[in-house]
Amino acid sequence: MRASRFHLATLKETPVDAEIVSHQLMLRAGMIRRHAAGIYSWLPLGLRILRKVEQIVREEMNRAGALELLMPSFQPAELWQESGRWDQFGPELLRLKDRHQRDACIGPTHEEIITDIFRREVNSYRQLPLNFYQIQTKFRDEIRPRFGVMRSREFIMKDAYSFDLDRDAMQRSYDIMDQAYVRIFDRFGLDYRAVSADSGAIGGSTSQEFHVLAESGEDAIAFSDQGDFAANIETIEALPQDGERAAPDAAMQTVDTPGMHSIADLASGLGVSAHQCLKTLIAEGADGGLVALVLRGDHELNALKAGHLDGVASPLRLAQPEQIKKRLGSDIGSIGPIGIGIRTYVDRSAARLSDFVCGANQNDKHHIHANWGRDCAEPEVADIRSVVDGDPSPDGRGRLRILRGIEVGHIFQLGQKYSESMQATVLDEQGKAVVPFMGCYGIGVTRVVAAAIEQNHDEHGIIWPEALAPFQLAICPINYHKSDLVRQAADDFYDGCIARGLDVLLDDRPLRPGVIFSDMELIGVPRRVVFSERGLSAGQFEYKGRRDAAAQDLPLDELTSFIEKTLSSRQ
RNA sequence: CGGGGUGUAGCGCAGCCUGGUAGCGCAACUGCUUUGGGAGCAGUGGGUCGGGAGUUCGAAUCUCUCCACCCCGACCA
Structure with a gap:
């Protein structure tokens, strides 16, 4: 991509309404723009990152045997009435009527729709286990949207739903998703933790949350400093202390x-x-x-x-x-x-x-x-208090340490809550109708993007982990528009990168170098190569990784091999 | 929904108290100079002053009303 033809829409000033770093940087980098409270467009730069997240999710869901489909945002009220959630859900459910005065809602989640699909499509135990997923827009009419896409009303979520004949099989499907989530978050290159959690309004029993660690996280999560115990702080039992209460020593x-x-x-x-x-x-x-x-x-x-x-x-x-x-x-x-x-x-x-x-x-x-x-x-x-740092771990091993996290994934065992209320059944080996056990598995795709920034930024801007970066490499020619030598070198290298299938951004805009460097750092491209007349005539190019303290000058004839090496050795 | 606040050019703001030609910085556009860390000079364009009603000879400014947005709280992924 040539920067002159890409919509690089960076802002020098920080928009005053943006509270948290990720929101500020997403606006400044030109990734998103707001239209109304909690409603955003994703500009081309932001969409590139969103697509990287989606692609990793998609590949790992497919690898785990889940099948992608796409369900509607507009959902008829009847299905929600069947599950009982038309009345249970509060104003967060955006309800509307169509021209025929039929009740409907814009989907905040898709258990009803998937269960409707399942009961119509699947009849036999032979078709199980089954896991359908989609990457799609949800709408939740939050009381107070804030923090940019971190808590927006319209957002993109990957949601998957598993169907199994019995509880054990549900557990197996759940475990497969657990493993898939570990692979997904590993591939994102983010520092994250999986913790056991409360299942909340969605219902069900066993559930686990995936949190990206960040100081600004809204959730507190706790870990044992010795064992494997990890949980959202809201679920953790504060163990009774040993010993007896001391005797009174004075009158009230x-x-x-x-x-x-x-x-x-x-x-x-x-x-x-x-x-x-x-x-x-x-x-x-x-x-x-x-x-x-x-x-x-x-x-x-x-x-x-x-x-x-x-x-x-x-x-x-x-x-x-x-x-x-x-x-x-x-x-x-x-x-x-x-x-x-x-x-x-x-x-x-x-x-x-x-x-x-x-x-x-x-x-x-x-x-x-x-x-x-x-x-x-x-x-x-x-037991009604929240545990604090240093409390004993409920599994009896070690003490609790508390960190802050941003919840980006949640997996649940739903059991028969929806299959039962919506009368979804399959025939078992004996020809008897049985109610299947469901699991549901979400990843907040748009939230992952914001969480990645919360965790990875500095005073110059975003620092994308390799897997999410909008471009792998920025080519920064100095005086591209003035110097034939520089233009030739930059174009040749750029063409070579494109031919090798690399995703690179050539900043061919007629700007001063300071502007180019600042923009590339702001949008978080992980590495840059600089070509200048001075360097080229000395047979050199300059390289700097986004996290490196200083740039290095390297021989031009090693350019291709050096770049190949940094791209393959990176983590 | 309760409490607090803000709406003036794409962004950041001043002007409002005390009514009288709508301003500044950044951004954009043109030209010249400059060119390794957000350049300089000169010029240009861009405004229903959130909407409506009222008071007044005259309203960005005063009054009423509606709307939008932001912050705090409860809620939530």
Whole structure:
């Protein structure tokens, strides 16, 4: 590709609305452009990268025996009514009516459609196992789209669906996908982790997420520093501590704590440490009432675990301050478990405290030296906190370390949820109709592109991993438009690269070298070759890898062999 | 949906308080010079000032209203 004929649309200034690096760089490099909240076009440069991602996914899915098909975005409401999700899905499902007033939606996912295909196409156990996949546009009407294509409303996803006769066979299909995902993420060249996860709204049991590691990741994931344990932090059990609760050593007192509303205020105001204080959160109950959730001051509530408790609204919703004031008579910041008068769950770590500090359920008052079993009843204990760095690993091996990740893939065992509700069956060996077991497997294709940038960039721009780079090599002639010598050398080399099937970008624009270098670095081409009059007359060319600190001058007669070597030795 | 904010040239912004010829930088276009790290000079084009209504002799500016977008929160892949 010649840059003069490619739509290189780089921006010098950072668009003010872009919050995170990947979004800023994708706009600056001219990969994407926004039309509305969460709605983007992919310009030619961005599409090249998207296609690389898709191609790797496609090759590995095919290798794993999955079959590509393509399903519609526009989906009739009947199928969603059959599965029950027409009512279950919230406003995230974009619903519309066609000219005949028939209800429909723009697909946020495709379980209904694939199950409809399956029940019409497949009749016999002999046709199983089966795995269909597509790479297609999804639409989810997010409450708040943000971070560019990281959380957009319209996005591209690879979704695959497996069908098996029984649970064991489903497990085998799932394992095959697990392996395929490992190959896919290895080939992307990204630093990633597979972790066990919650299956969320899609349903099903066993599930695993694939996260690209990045500081800016929205998810926290934890690993054992000794064993193989790895999981999304929201699913991890915080193990009970060994040993007994210490005996009380003083009588409870009530003290004035004016203006101390946060745990930090309280700890510094009373001269105690945060872990000696109780944090009491109020959630909405399943029956419309309120439930108290008590944690140690230095711990965070795990909303997923708390939402599973008996009597707590699921998904978890924290109560509004007015609601709390009305029911409990005091403001957030002075609430505590003693005499609270609503159902109360106490986290394991909080239940082990003695002589703790807690709100007195009167504004600006707290208890000190409070103790379970003496100043109030023994607590109802539950595991409701998020694990923290250094907690013991739930598999009993080592301690947990916590990293941040961007979820780019998720594989689930769905079981019979959809096949059952939509009455998809096949005949088994005995001629009996059986309900097949399904799995579903997603990769956020557009999100992979953004995640790759989050993980690989510097102050000059994007640094593409080899497999995703829009071009393998940038040819940067200096004064291409002025110097016959330079133009000749650049053209010859470019033609040779094209003939060898390399994907190269020749920057033949009549620009100053600084502009060319900056653009090539911004768009993240992994390596560049520079031709100049000075170098050519000395029989040299210049080479620099995108991550190299400095360029090197090399003999011209080694040009082809050198490039071949760097292309094949790269990782 | 709740809270906060912003809409002026492709991008980044000033002007608004105190009503009176719509400006600056970058980008684009033309010419000359320059040419190994986002050049210089000269010139040119580009605006429903988010939309509508109102007040006024006169509205980017004041008032009302609608819309869009951004940030924080709950939600989610």
